[in-house]
Amino acid sequence: MPELPEVETTRVGLSPHLVRQKIVSLHIRQRQLRWLISDQIFQLEGEQILSLIRRGKYLILSTQAGHALIHLGMSGSLRILSAAEPPTKHDHWDMVLGDKQVLRYRDPRRFGALLWTEAPPEEHKLLCDLGLEPLSEEFCGDYLFRISRGKSRPIKSFIMDSKILVGVGNIYASEALFRAGIHPQRRADRISAKRYEILAGAIVKVLKTAISAGGTSLQDFFTPTGEPGYFRQQLSVYGRENQPCLRCGGIIKKKVQAQRSSYYCPNCQH
């Protein structure tokens, strides 16, 4: 579920509640997420939170002793609650904070992760091969154009590949391609530099707009204060199969590509 805008919304919402707080204790009710939560994670107890940053779809919570890497998978969410609030069925872990508040992780499908690392996080196996941040200075159409040469794979899977750029998942890939007028199945090496310029702009625009709206809530996603994200109302193609294209009035199609649904307008996207 959560793509870059939802993870960024989570980070922004949590940050004022977490940074400089002391972690009083950690309570794990379900260790089996995407990977088993290691006992090393208890080194967080007694530590002060120094920062909460985002890299791609990962959140990195840093202390003097080491770093917790948090991934929300498909259905994960984080909330700040009163420590007195009883946990419910899929609330897998709690981080009790110094001010009687608790950071609570909920994840029905358990595809998320909570990992411990003492080395610099950027060296971690899951982070070291990640591509550019789409909202960074270096990201541009020319970057996509250069590394797409000789790549026959479809453009949708290309922009969803975290080794190339991070944070673009199934919703925003469809949305960005629609805005750029590019067919999701077009080969990556058959797109001009000019069109990559437009695509890079569309990716940045759609991600920034979604962050401003607090992300997209389909089923499981809520901001840390329990609010849904409102970007769903601005989706142009995602989830709109058989509905009219907002640009040309044609019919939006859905096609399964690499086991993921792609939504597009066959008239506007080539």
Next chain:
DNA sequence: CCCTGAACCTGACCGC
């Protein structure tokens, strides 16, 4: 290297 398909897990929804 490139791509596909399976795997991990639960819940919502739809048709019968």
Next chain:
DNA sequence: TGCGGTCAGGTTCAGG
């Protein structure tokens, strides 16, 4: 009400 099938925002891994 119940059952079976399908689908869902992510990512890794095995295999051809």
